Amino acid sequence: xxxxxxxxxxxxxxxxxxxxxxxxxxxxxxxxxxxxxxxxxxxxxxxxxxxxxxxxxxxxxxxxxxxxxxxxxxxxxxxxxxxxxxxxxxxxxxxxxxxxxxxxxxxxxxxxxxxxxxxxxxxxxxxxxxxxxxxxxxxxxxxxxxxxxxxxxxxxxxxxxxxxxxxxxxxxxxxxxxxxxxxxxxxxxxxxxxxxxxxxxxxxxxxxxxxxxxxxxxxxxxxxxxxxxxxxxxxxxxxxxxxxxxxxxxxxxxxxxxxxxxxxxxxxxxxxxxxxxxxxxxxxxxxxxxxxxxxxxxxxxxxxxxxxxxxxxxxxxxxxxxxxxxxxxxxxxxxxxxxxxxxxxxxxxxxxxxxxxxxxxxxxxxxxxxxxxxxxxxxxxxxxxxxxxxxxxxxxxxxxxxxxxxxxxxxxxxxxxxxxxxxxxxxxxxxxxxxxxxxxxxxxxxxxxxxxxxxxxxxxxxxxxxxxxxxxxxxxxxxxxxxxxxxxxxxxxxxxxxxxxxxxxxxxxxxxxxxxxxxxxxxxxxxxxxxxxxxxxxxxxxxxxxxxxxxxxxxxxxxxxxxxxxxxxx
Amino acid sequence: xxxxxxxxxxxxxxxxxxxxxxxxxxxxxxxxxxxxxxxxxxxxxxxxxxxxxxxxxxxxxxxxxxxxxxxxxxxxxxxxxxxxxxxxxxxxxxxxxxxxxxxxxxxxxxxxxxxxxxxxxxxxxxxxxxxxxxxxxxxxxxxxxxxxxxxxxxxxxxx
Numbered sequence: 095x096x097x098x099x100x101x102x103x104x105x106x107x108x109x110x111x112x113x114x115x116x117x118x119x120x121x122x123x124x125x126x127x128x129x130x131x132x133x134x135x136x137x138x139x140x141x142x143x144x145x146x147x148x149x150x151x152x153x154x155x156x157x158x159x160x161x162x163x164x165x166x167x168x169x170x171x172x173x174x175x176x177x178x179x180x181x182x183x184x185x186x187x188x189x190x191x192x193x194x195x196x197x198x199x200x201x202x203x204x205x206x207x208x209x210x211x212x213x214x215x216x217x218x219x220x221x222x223x224x225x226x227x228x229x230x231x232x233x234x235x236x237x238x239x240x241x242x243x244x245x246x247x248x249x250x251x252x253x254x255x256x257x258x259x260x261x262x263x264x265x266x267x268x269x270x271x272x273x274x275x276x277x278x279x280x281x282x283x284x285x286x287x288x289x290x291x292x293x294x295x296x297x298x299x300x301x302x303x304x305x306x307x308x309x310x311x312x313x314x315x316x317x318x319x320x321x322x323x324x325x326x327x328x329x330x331x332x333x334x335x336x337x338x339x340x341x342x343x344x345x346x347x348x349x350x351x352x353x354x355x356x357x358x359x360x361x362x363x364x365x366x367x368x369x370x371x372x373x374x375x376x377x378x379x380x381x382x383x384x385x386x387x388x389x390x391x392x393x394x395x396x397x398x399x400x401x402x403x404x405x406x407x408x409x410x411x412x413x414x415x416x417x418x419x420x421x422x423x424x425x426x427x428x429x430x431x432x433x434x435x436x437x438x439x440x441x442x443x444x445x446x447x448x449x450x451x452x453x454x455x456x457x458x459x460x461x462x463x464x465x466x467x468x469x470x471x472x473x474x475x476x477x478x479x480x481x482x483x484x485x486x487x488x489x490x491x492x493x494x495x496x497x498x499x500x501x502x503x504x505x506x507x508x509x510x511x512x513x514x515x516x517x518x519x520x521x522x523x524x525x526x527x528x529x530x531x532x533x534x535x536x537x538x539x540x541x542x543x544x545x546x547x548x549x550x551x552x553x554x555x556x557x558x559x560x561x562x563x564x565x566x567x568x569x570x571x572x573x574x575x576x577x578x579x580x581x582x583x584x585x586x587x588x589x590x591x592x593x594x595x596x597x598x599x600x601x602x603x604x605x606x607x608x609x610x611x612x613x614x615x616x617x618x619x620x621x622x623x624x625x626x627x628x629x630x631x632x633x634x635x636x637x638x639x640x641x642x643x644x645x646x647x648x649x650x651x652x653x654x655x656x657x658x659x660x661x662x663x664x
Numbered sequence: 665x666x667x668x669x670x671x672x673x674x675x676x677x678x679x680x681x682x683x684x685x686x687x688x689x690x691x692x693x694x695x696x697x698x699x700x701x702x703x704x705x706x707x708x709x710x711x712x713x714x715x716x717x718x719x720x721x722x723x724x725x726x727x728x729x730x731x732x733x734x735x736x737x738x739x740x741x742x743x744x745x746x747x748x749x750x751x752x753x754x755x756x757x758x759x760x761x762x763x764x765x766x767x768x769x770x771x772x773x774x775x776x777x778x779x780x781x782x783x784x785x786x787x788x789x790x791x792x793x794x795x796x797x798x799x800x801x802x803x804x805x806x807x808x809x810x811x812x813x814x815x816x817x818x819x820x821x822x823x
Contacts, residue, residue, distance in 0.1 A: 134789040135676050150791070153675045153706060200710050204762070248769075289766050293714045307708035 096123060099627050102130070104637055111603060111642055112454075113615070115633055117624045122633070125612070125619035127603045128454065129463035136447050139593040144170045144585050145314045145559065151581065151595065152308055158643060160193045160299065161574040162581070162595070163312045168388075169581040170314045172412055173568025174561070177386040179554040182316030184544040185329075187382045187392075188337070189302050189309060190572070191537040195344055196295035197575035197641075198477070198530040199352060202523065203288035206638040209631060210359055211273060211281040214266040217250050219275035228280050231358060231502075234350040236287050245283045265631045270623075273362050281359065284351050291347040294340035301333055316556035321548060334545060341537055348534045356527040357499050360520045361506035370519030370636045372618030374401030376479035377468050377601070379409050379417065379580075381573040382536055384543075388412030392536055394487035395480065395573055397468065401517055406486035418569050421580065421596060423464040424608035430464065439467060439608050442582035443567050445594035463600050465607040474614040475577030475601040476640055478516060478525035484532070485513070495531040499524055519618070522639040561588035574598055576641050602640045615640065665699040667721045667817055668774075669808060670712070672705040672760060679734075679784030679797045683725040686782075686804045693805065694819045700812065709759050713766055721815045722774040723808055724760065728781030735796040736783040737803050739811075745779045778811040780804055 095118070102112040110130040115122045135154050139147055148166035152159040164186060171178060221242040228237035265271070273281070296306055302319065303309025311318045320328040360366075376398040380391035389411045396408040397416075409417045422439035425432055431450035432440060440446065454460045465472070473479070484492035496513065503511045503524070516525055564587065571580040577598035584592040604613030612620075615637055622632045671687030674680040687702050696702065705712055716722060724745070730738055746764050767773045782804060785794045809819055 138676060138789060138791060150676070159706065159708070196711070204710065204766075252769075286769060289710075289713065289770060292710060296711050296714065299711075307711040308704065308706055 097627050099624070099630050099633070101630060101633060104634065104642065111637070113619070113633060113637060115619055115622075115624070115630070117627055120624055122619045122622045122624060125616045126456065126460055127463075127605060127613055127615040127637075128461040129603060134447055134449070136445075136593045136595065139590050142590050143588070144173075144561070144583060144590055147581075147583065147590060147593065148312055148314070149308075154595070158574060158576070158579075158597075159308050160189055160303065161572055161579055163309060164190055165570045165572045165574075165579045165581040165595070166583075167312050167314050168412065168570025168572065169568045169583045170559070170570070170585070171568070172570055173566040173583055173585050174314075174559055176315060176557060176559050178316045178557055179552075180384075180386050181321060181544065181547055181552060181555045183383050183386065184540050184547065185302055185317045185319055185555065186312070187540045188537065188544065189299055189311075191382070191533050191540060192295045192298035192302075192341075192344075194533050194575045195348065195530055195537070196292050196299070198526050198533075199288050199292050199295065199347070201575070201641045202352065202356065202526065203285045205641070206523070207281055207285060207359075209265075209635045209638055210271070210363060211285075212266055212268075212271040212278050213249060213282055214253060215271070215273070215275045216278035216282045217246060217253055217275075219246065219279035221246050221279065224276035224279040224283075227276055228283075232350040232354045234346070234354075236283070236351070242279060242283055245286055246279055249282060265629050268629055268631050269625045270631050270635075273359065277358065277362060281355060284355055287347070287351070291344065294343045297340050298337050301337055302329070313556060315559045319555055321553040321555055323548065323553075331545070331548070334541070338541055341534075341541060345534055345538070348530050353495065353499055353527045353531050354502065356523050357502040358506055360524055361503045361511075363520050364507050364509070364511070366520035366635070367511070367515040367518045369622050369632075370522070370618045370639060371517045372616075372620065373472055373474040373614045374517050375399055375468075375471050375473050376401075376482050377473040377475050377578055378479040378483040379571045379573050379578050382540065383412070392539065393480075393532070393573065394484055394489055395578075396483045396487065397473075398479070398482055398486060403482060403486040403513075406483060408487060412571070417571065420468045421466060422470075423466045423594075423596065423600075425459075425464055426608045426610075427459055427605040428461050428464050429459050437608055439465075439470075442569075442580070442594040442596055443584055443592065445582065445592065447594075461605040463604055465604040465613060466596050466601050467607050470609070472604060472607055472611050472613055472617075473601055474618075475598050476522065476526075477529040477575070477577070478522045479577060480573055481525040481528050481532075482516065489532075491532045491535050492528065495528045499528050519622075519636045519639045526641070561585065563587055565591070576643055577601060597643075599640075599643045603642060615642075665815070665817065666719050667700045667723070667812065667815065668703055668716060668719055669700060669723045669725065669812075670703045670705050670716070671725045672707065673727050674707050676789060676791060678786045678788050678790040678792070679782075679794055680727050680787055681791070681793060682727050682782045682784070682797055682800070682804075685793060685798070686725045686780075686801055686808075689801050690805055690808060693822055694809070695822055696819055697817060700817060700819070705760075707759060709762055710766070712763050716763060716767060716774070717770070717772040719774040721776040721778070721811070721817075723778045723780065723811045725780045725804060725808065726760070726782075727784050728779075730781065730783060732783045734783055734785035734794075735800050737800050737807065738781045738783075739807055740779040740781070742777050745777045776815060778814075780807045780811070
């Protein structure tokens with residue numbers, strides 16, 4: 095007998111996502127992913143000055159502020175064929191990379207680790223054994239017995255007083271929780287340390303972006319940071335030296351804690367390398383431009399078909415036609431109406447955002463998210479797509495950290511684990527950690543490049559945009575922490591005529607497309623085990639592994655409801 | 665003395681923006697002493713952690729749904745506030761409630777805490793407040809000023 099399980103909303107994510115699964119014989123047979131909020135932000139932009147779009151779009155979402163700002167200015171610059179000073183690229187790159195590190199650390203420790211880590215079990219660990227395990231895995235200074243004991247006492251206090259606070263929604267004691275108490279304690283210690291460390295990434299964004307959480311320094315044509323070697327009130331060498339200190343602190347944590355923890359936890363959940371495969375067509379874009387035009391990039395990107403890295407096709411420049419021509423969005427199963435009919439997808443330049451709400455219809459319309467395709471096929475985007483495409487492109491740092499992580503997993507699990515294991519729920523976490531280490535190295539390099547260029551006397555950060563009469567179209571893409579983000583703008587006589595954002599979570603959380611092909615969450619959930627339909631932890635594991643962010647972020651606090659999440663098993 | 669007045673909300677969803685617009689108005693209309701830091705938090709979460717550590721007082725201004733008529737202004741103090749944020753079913757899960765919980769875990773929770781909440785009228789896509797909710801700003805600011813006075817911070821209206 096099959097059972098329908100509805101999780102509404104999925105918790106510990108940004109935005110409102112509903113997931114339905116049909117469970118039969120302890121396994122998911124069919125899944126639906128439904129965005130429950132309408133995001134009509136594109137309509138706000140029509141008729142506005144293209145130079146203001148970035149400041150408006152960065153308000154779409156609380157988690158992804160900087161990424162929308164970057165994609166937006168790139169789209170307008172692309173439409174104007176406007177080259178920007180190389181210093182502006184370096185400063186934007188530093189902000190993007192620091193933001194990505196922040197996002198990856200917070201996602202792993204604070205938004206998804208508790209799907210795998212049992213906090214209550216950590217109170218039963220032997221702190222000395224846990225510390226000695228941690229020390230055998232890495233040289234991190236926060237792995238002392240005293241530290242482990244201190245954290246355990248603190249957690250015991252919270253558990254005893256019923257004040258679990260941030261941990262309240264956990265599925266403690268669930269049969270799918272498999273870590274020994276010592277590994278749980280290790281993860282909880284690092285969870286708390288991650289709260290400290292994430293602040294350094296945020297400080298970098300704040301200093302370079304002039305403000306946080308919403309950066310203020312981005313402009314169409316470059317950045318608004320005046321550079322100087324000595325003057326006050328601008329970005330000086332002295333302030334950049336402070337940035338370097340924070341970069342170094344992040345480096346230690348990312349490589350000696352985050353990467354190691356993911357490998358250790360992954361090794362205990364080896365069965366999860368066989369769940370959550372789903373869509374293995376991957377899309378990623380190149381990022382960290384090294385020249386003003388966006389023709390050379392430090393991190394490559396492209397397309398991989400059928401999970402086969404030998405099919406890799408590169409996306410090469412900001413003007414890449416292969417990317418720009420390949421993207422389209424369908425609304426056959428989404429609560430929108432296209433004026434040309436709903437059985438064909440539309441290119442984002444022609445995109446329409448006209449709502450048409452029906453009820454939740456399993457075979458009809460059931461989501462506020464559109465369904466994007468790349469040359470007609472749904473894609474998986476995100477760190478896994480990014481790591482696989484960089485690996486396929488022969489990117490040395492990616493090969494180095496991917497190999498190191500897989501070797502560590504193999505050592506702990508005492509069985510050879512290869513790159514194929516990455517096409518999975520736990521593999522997405524591993525890929526994110528590998529990407530974070532790659533991003534960390536790139537952050538150091540971009541800092542060096544900026545300082546070296548300033549040292550040559552080049553302090554230019556802005557090229558003034560000029561808006562000609564007539565119509566221009568442009569796309570700005572960015573490999574954001576959750577994957578490919580693209581903004582598409584049509585400008586008419588200096589005003590925005592059309593604007594569409596195709597965001598990473600739209601790719602991954604999409605409903606079925608115009609050919610009824612499921613989106614990435616839907617495909618990846620099929621086959622997942624479900625031990626207890628009343629507590630569908632396994633569904634959360636797979637959905638959370640994508641780092642969902644249903645970018646619409648309504649923020650009303652509601653005193654009338656006390657229920658945190660509704661799980662309906664029928 | 666370290667005090668933060670934090671306005672939160674999504675500025676693209678009409679009255680959701682009230683927290684942000686109110687703290688902007690606070691800065692425009694009042695002369696604030698240096699120990700008061702006004703933050704436009706937007707819909708951010710963990711990014712705010714550092715600015716909110718070890719405060720003598722935190723005043724949060726936010727849009728709330730409390731079953732009252734639109735443009736009703738409410739105040740919650742100290743222990744009522746975290747409980748308020750914990751029981752919400754907001755789609756914005758990783759916002760203020762997690763930051764407050766993280767402050768507790770790190771033992772850096774504010775000494776005093778106040779929430780000034782405003783019931784919205786409209787949450788559709790749009791970047792202007794409804795006139796009814798916009799009209800609550802003087803009342804909201806008066807409450808913020810009262811809360812600041814509670815910890816001995818005096819602010820003066822600009823001439």
